[in-house]
Amino acid sequence: TPTFRIALIAGDGIGKEVMPEGLRVVQAAAARFGFELDCRVIDWASCDYHAEHGQMMPDDWKAELKGVDALYFGAVGWPATVPDHVSLWGSLLKFRREFDQYINLRPVRLFEGVPCPLAGRQPGDIDYLVVRENTEGEYTSLGGVMYEGTEREIVIQESVFSRHGTDRVLKYAYELAQARKRKHLTVATKSNGIAISMPWWDGRADAIGQDYPDVKVDKQHIDILSARFVLQPTRFDVVVASNLFGDILSDLGPATTGTIGLAPSANLNPERKFPSLFEPVHGSAPDIYGQNIANPIAMIWSGALMLDFLTQGQGAGRAAHDAILGAIEAVLREGPHTRDLGGTASTTELGMAIAERV
Amino acid sequence: TPTFRIALIAGDGIGKEVMPEGLRVVQAAAARFGFELDCRVIDWASCDYHAEHGQMMPDDWKAELKGVDALYFGAVGWPATVPDHVSLWGSLLKFRREFDQYINLRPVRLFEGVPCPLAGRQPGDIDYLVVRENTEGEYTSLGGVMYEGTEREIVIQESVFSRHGTDRVLKYAYELAQARKRKHLTVATKSNGIAISMPWWDGRADAIGQDYPDVKVDKQHIDILSARFVLQPTRFDVVVASNLFGDILSDLGPATTGTIGLAPSANLNPERKFPSLFEPVHGSAPDIYGQNIANPIAMIWSGALMLDFLTQGQGAGRAAHDAILGAIEAVLREGPHTRDLGGTASTTELGMAIAERV
Numbered sequence: 168t169p170t171f172r173i174a175l176i177a178g179d180g181i182g183k184e185v186m187p188e189g190l191r192v193v194q195a196a197a198a199r200f201g202f203e204l205d206c207r208v209i210d211w212a213s214c215d216y217h218a219e220h221g222q223m224m225p226d227d228w229k230a231e232l233k234g235v236d237a238l239y240f241g242a243v244g245w246p247a248t249v250p251d252h253v254s255l256w257g258s259l260l261k262f263r264r265e266f267d268q269y270i271n272l273r274p275v276r277l278f279e280g281v282p283c284p285l286a287g288r289q290p291g292d293i294d295y296l297v298v299r300e301n302t303e304g305e306y307t308s309l310g311g312v313m314y315e316g317t318e319r320e321i322v323i324q325e326s327v328f329s330r331h332g333t334d335r336v337l338k339y340a341y342e343l344a345q346a347r348k349r350k351h352l353t354v355a356t357k358s359n360g361i362a363i364s365m366p367w368w369d370g371r372a373d374a375i376g377q378d379y380p381d382v383k384v385d386k387q388h389i390d391i392l393s394a395r396f397v398l399q400p401t402r403f404d405v406v407v408a409s410n411l412f413g414d415i416l417s418d419l420g421p422a423t424t425g426t427i428g429l430a431p432s433a434n435l436n437p438e439r440k441f442p443s444l445f446e447p448v449h450g451s452a453p454d455i456y457g458q459n460i461a462n463p464i465a466m467i468w469s470g471a472l473m474l475d476f477l478t479q480g481q482g483a484g485r486a487a488h489d490a491i492l493g494a495i496e497a498v499l500r501e502g503p504h505t506r507d508l509g510g511t512a513s514t515t516e517l518g519m520a521i522a523e524r525v
Numbered sequence: 526t527p528t529f530r531i532a533l534i535a536g537d538g539i540g541k542e543v544m545p546e547g548l549r550v551v552q553a554a555a556a557r558f559g560f561e562l563d564c565r566v567i568d569w570a571s572c573d574y575h576a577e578h579g580q581m582m583p584d585d586w587k588a589e590l591k592g593v594d595a596l597y598f599g600a601v602g603w604p605a606t607v608p609d610h611v612s613l614w615g616s617l618l619k620f621r622r623e624f625d626q627y628i629n630l631r632p633v634r635l636f637e638g639v640p641c642p643l644a645g646r647q648p649g650d651i652d653y654l655v656v657r658e659n660t661e662g663e664y665t666s667l668g669g670v671m672y673e674g675t676e677r678e679i680v681i682q683e684s685v686f687s688r689h690g691t692d693r694v695l696k697y698a699y700e701l702a703q704a705r706k707r708k709h710l711t712v713a714t715k716s717n718g719i720a721i722s723m724p725w726w727d728g729r730a731d732a733i734g735q736d737y738p739d740v741k742v743d744k745q746h747i748d749i750l751s752a753r754f755v756l757q758p759t760r761f762d763v764v765v766a767s768n769l770f771g772d773i774l775s776d777l778g779p780a781t782t783g784t785i786g787l788a789p790s791a792n793l794n795p796e797r798k799f800p801s802l803f804e805p806v807h808g809s810a811p812d813i814y815g816q817n818i819a820n821p822i823a824m825i826w827s828g829a830l831m832l833d834f835l836t837q838g839q840g841a842g843r844a845a846h847d848a849i850l851g852a853i854e855a856v857l858r859e860g861p862h863t864r865d866l867g868g869t870a871s872t873t874e875l876g877m878a879i880a881e882r883v
């Protein structure tokens with residue numbers, strides 16, 4: 168049997184609650200489709216490892232993850248004891264960079280049974296992929312403060328875009344669009360206001376586009392693009408965006424489908440030189456932690472993306488992915504539902520219901 | 526009679542079509558409420574001044590605007606002949622900075638008669654103000670390209686935040702929130718990803734907040750904040766944001782009320798050391814220009830904000846503002862409607878209908 172080695176990092180807050188349900192479902196799928204997941208629980212979180220050692224991970228974290236094929240990741244963040252930028256740069260954002268997970272793939276889809284906050288939209292109307300650059304751009308610790316603590320204080324924050332980093336995410340998005348029926352790619356930009364990086368980004372999108380003459384490209388400024396996610400969601404197929412813009416769009420998109428509690432994401436190193444990471448878009452939600460009411464579907468769906476990626480989208484993994492997604496669809500349609508969707512089911516009950524259908 | 530000197534810059538595209546209607550209405554209001562607008566038409570646009578002189582404005586543009594109290598501004602941008610970043614940095618963005626219009630105030634409101642894209646929302650449910658920093662932050666031309674044109678190309682884009690620029694917009698927003706019934710302020714941030722400027726911005730929001738203990742403050746990351754504009758619009762009262770985040774939120778907010786065609790904005794220099802600028806949020810929309818179908822309400826509403834500001838929100842100007850807003854409400858409720866709202870009225874007809882009611 169093909170075996171994959173998975174590191175389980177539940178993290179903080181509801182990460183700890185949705186992880187067991189995700190695991191329950193992917194294990195059920197593995198059993199059914201004939202492959203094995205060799206899992207290892209790891210406690211790198213604000214409330215666990217950090218509480219004891221004052222840092223999010225051991226110094227030799229890379230060695231500890233040697234041989235791992237994928238990280239199945241809940242959510243980190245516990246602002247009551249560790250500032251968010253510390254917990255995230257010490258964990259999630261570090262994985263994305265040091266494992267060169269340069270693609271953050273986030274499907275957005277409206278399901279039957281989930282009340283849509285947009286008037287008159289049906290399942291099928293909203294169905295697109297956000298491809299987010301995941302290793303550079305606006306997310307940096309570069310820059311600094313001058314005249315610190317005085318009235319004259321000035322802060323510089325630098326964004327960094329490389330041709331290497333930009334071209335590869337654009338290429339990935341063009342390929343993805345080309346393989347789809349509509350072959351439509353939206354490129355998020357803000358070249359009319361952000362005057363150095365964004366006109367350059369537009370130029371790279373044009374240059375890469377030369378190789379994909381059959382892909383229809385549409386460049387849109389992030390302000391109007393955000394408006395159109397609400398006003399014209401049917402027009403989107405594949406959307407490619409910088410780190411920050413992709414972050415915004417991949418929360419906004421799921422919001423238009425009813426809840427970000429369902430949204431999954433895949434942080435991919437497509438070359439498989441490093442392990443990829445699969446996590447829900449939602450965070451650790453300290454406000455609802457401990458009640459067993461969090462919706463585990465984003466975690467479960469992320470697990471489906473993991474199985475699909477591990478097997479290169481072929482054979483058993485693809486079948487396992489489709490089986491999980493089918494089970495999610497069925498449960499959303501027929502229940503049970505967690506509280507965010509108007510039901511009374513617990514996190515555990517939902518995981519069990521989905522696992523059963525798989 | 527009190528007299529105000531107004532520079533009229535219609536700009537490009539539909540700017541040229543909505544300007545006459547805005548003017549028609551503010552003139553009607555001025556006549557009714559007893560003050561005078563001394564107006565001057567100025568042709569600084571991509572298709573006018575730039576076509577002839579190769580730049581958006583004459584070198585002595587400041588001298589030409591001497592004594593002007595306000596700029597009533599349509600929209601600039603004509604990408605077919607002038608790249609957007611050239612037309613905007615040579616005009617709108619230059620005014621904002623060199624006239625130190627550091628507040629960009631953008632009301633978001635759902636009207637009766639405008640179909641709401643959010644399911645089940647009623648007029649009254651969406652009613653908040655976006656206060657956008659308007660002179661610094663993410664919008665800069667600072668940075669550059671290294672190894673240009675090669676595979677090793679690297680681009681740095683700098684954002685600049687000053688304590689001076691940050692504190693004043695935060696103060697303005699706290700004051701505004703304090704004067705409102707709900708006294709609620711949402712501070713947009715992204716301190717978990719943008720690691721230098723945004724944690725610092727959060728700190729300034731806390732520091733300024735010390736002086737406003739009765740204002741309820743809620744810091745939200747831009748990704749989840751965008752999602753909540755869709756999922757929980759009733760929770761917002763005053764929202765303060767950096768230049769880029771304010772840009773996004775002030776297109777997204779209006780989109781949730783049905784159309785960005787209605788959204789007005791005031792670019793204010795609250796100290797009145799320089800003229801303020803009033804403009805619709807929408808752009809020049811080359812695709813619909815020339816058909817006389819653009820909705821002029823954003824332009825007209827911006828004119829109402831101008832009259833209100835010119836008279837410091839007191840007396841005749843406030844009355845004129847309220848009369849215009851009342852007329853807009855009535856026309857939205859009872860028609861006529863332009864094409865974007867399902868009607869057949871022309872830009873001109875709409876302007877006339879509103880002017881008549883004023």
Ligand SMILES: CC(C)[C@H](C(=O)O)[C@@H](O)C(=O)O
Nearest residue numbers: 359360390613618772806808
């Ligand atoms: C045209 C563009 C530069 C401008 C901005 O981003 O500020 C516009 O979108 C706005 O919101 O006024």
Ligand SMILES: CC(C)[C@H](C(=O)O)[C@@H](O)C(=O)O
Nearest residue numbers: 255260414448450717718748
């Ligand atoms: C937690 C945060 C740093 C992260 C991000 O902004 O990337 C999250 O919002 C996401 O979208 O994965």
